Amino acid sequence: MPGFSQKSKRIISVISDFGFYEILSMSYDVIIVGAGPGGLACAENTARMGLKTLVLERKPILGRKVCAGGVTWNGLVKKVPVDIMERQCATQYIFTRSQQISVTAPTPIIATVNREKLGRLMGDKARQAGAHIRLGCQVNTITDNAVTFVDTTNGKAEQLNFTYLVGADGSSSLVRRHLGIPIRDIGIGINYQLPGTYPDMEWHLNSFFFASGYSWVFPHQQTVSIGAYVDARVMKAKELQTNLLKWGETVGHNLSAHRGKAEYINFDYRGYRFNNIFLIGDAAGLASGLTGEGIYPAIVSGEAVARCIADADHIPEDLHRMIKNHTRHRKLVTLLGKNRFIATFLAECIAFGLNKRWLNFSAAEMAR
Numbered sequence: 312m313p314g315f316s317q318k319s320k321r322i323i324s325v326i327s328d329f330g331f332y333e334i335l336s337m338s339y340d341v342i343i344v345g346a347g348p349g350g351l352a353c354a355e356n357t358a359r360m361g362l363k364t365l366v367l368e369r370k371p372i373l374g375r376k377v378c379a380g381g382v383t384w385n386g387l388v389k390k391v392p393v394d395i396m397e398r399q400c401a402t403q404y405i406f407t408r409s410q411q412i413s414v415t416a417p418t419p420i421i422a423t424v425n426r427e428k429l430g431r432l433m434g435d436k437a438r439q440a441g442a443h444i445r446l447g448c449q450v451n452t453i454t455d456n457a458v459t460f461v462d463t464t465n466g467k468a469e470q471l472n473f474t475y476l477v478g479a480d481g482s483s484s485l486v487r488r489h490l491g492i493p494i495r496d497i498g499i500g501i502n503y504q505l506p507g508t509y510p511d512m513e514w515h516l517n518s519f520f521f522a523s524g525y526s527w528v529f530p531h532q533q534t535v536s537i538g539a540y541v542d543a544r545v546m547k548a549k550e551l552q553t554n555l556l557k558w559g560e561t562v563g564h565n566l567s568a569h570r571g572k573a574e575y576i577n578f579d580y581r582g583y584r585f586n587n588i589f590l591i592g593d594a595a596g597l598a599s600g601l602t603g604e605g606i607y608p609a610i611v612s613g614e615a616v617a618r619c620i621a622d623a624d625h626i627p628e629d630l631h632r633m634i635k636n637h638t639r640h641r642k643l644v645t646l647l648g649k650n651r652f653i654a655t656f657l658a659e660c661i662a663f664g665l666n667k668r669w670l671n672f673s674a675a676e677m678a679r
Contacts (some may be wrong), residue, residue, distance in 0.1 A: 350479030
């Protein structure tokens with residue numbers, strides 16, 4: 312690998328169930344597991360601050376994830392270039408069991424992005440800053456100062472040492488498991504990406520199908536994201552899938568003719584720093600348990616952790632402010648629980664308040 316002297320390398324032969332491998336031992340200041348928005352934001356910042364940074368991503372392509380692709384204008388307008396946004400929606404249409412309202416703002420409220428385009432952009436910026444990114448690398452074991460992984464492109468196992476490790480590896484984070492931190496509070500999102508152009512961005516707060524969750528219609532450039540999200544303690548994935556298909560039939564979307572994809576969304580936040588190991592984004596449980604919003608928390612936490620690594624005295628005020636919003640969302644999700652009557656009542660109150668302009672749509676954002 313470039314940037315390292317031969318003296319810093321040592322080759323060790325190991326025997327595993329799969330045979331003999333060469334393990335390359337090398338040191339980095341920062342190793343980041345996961346190349347989502349949070350991991351890449353962290354990598355760009357640590358590299359710019361002169362720290363030798365490596366990102367390990369198990370997938371062969373940056374950016375691929377089951378995601379509706381929605382980003383809030385308040386949260387990400389300064390972080391995501393306008394030219395990669397596919398649709399910008401200044402009007403949001405909200406449907407409850409008894410109301411249909413629209414909310415319009417002078418600037419777009421939510422925009423949609425293509426996750427692969429976002430991944431390529433953020434990957435390029437991280438590389439330009441000096442970070443190394445390796446794709447197709449499956450991390451297997453973690454210690455307090457080293458990771459071992461298999462490079463799936465050549466079948467070789469490697470061991471890399473680190474001063475700091477950042478877990479940006481999503482809701483099923485191996486780094487989090489290494490720390491022994493369980494996950495209790497988790498949501499389920501199911502997404503269908505259908506071809507075609509759709510004019511409007513819609514939110515459906517229909518407790519009959521989704522209890523305290525919701526469904527969405529998010530238009531992209533040549534496709535539309537249609538899906539649903541709910542607290543997994545309220546509804547299991549199979550039931551959510553069934554209800555989403557039934558709901559689709561009632562509103563004119565034949566989802567059964569397409570293939571949906573599911574993703575767990577971790578909102579069980581229990582801290583972001585554990586000695587020399589950090590957790591960000593979904594790995595930390597920083598997605599919103601109320602809305603499922605995850606891109607903004609990932610980027611904010613990634614940038615904040617990078618500054619904490621570079622400066623031990625840094626106080627990440629943006630991250631702490633976001634954590635307060637996250638706590639409010641989490642408490643509200645707990646309050647709603649499985650009580651569909653409360654969920655219905657709250658949805659109707661929210662829609663009524665938005666229609667009367669007593670409430671601002673941004674009140675539910677993690678960036679408020």
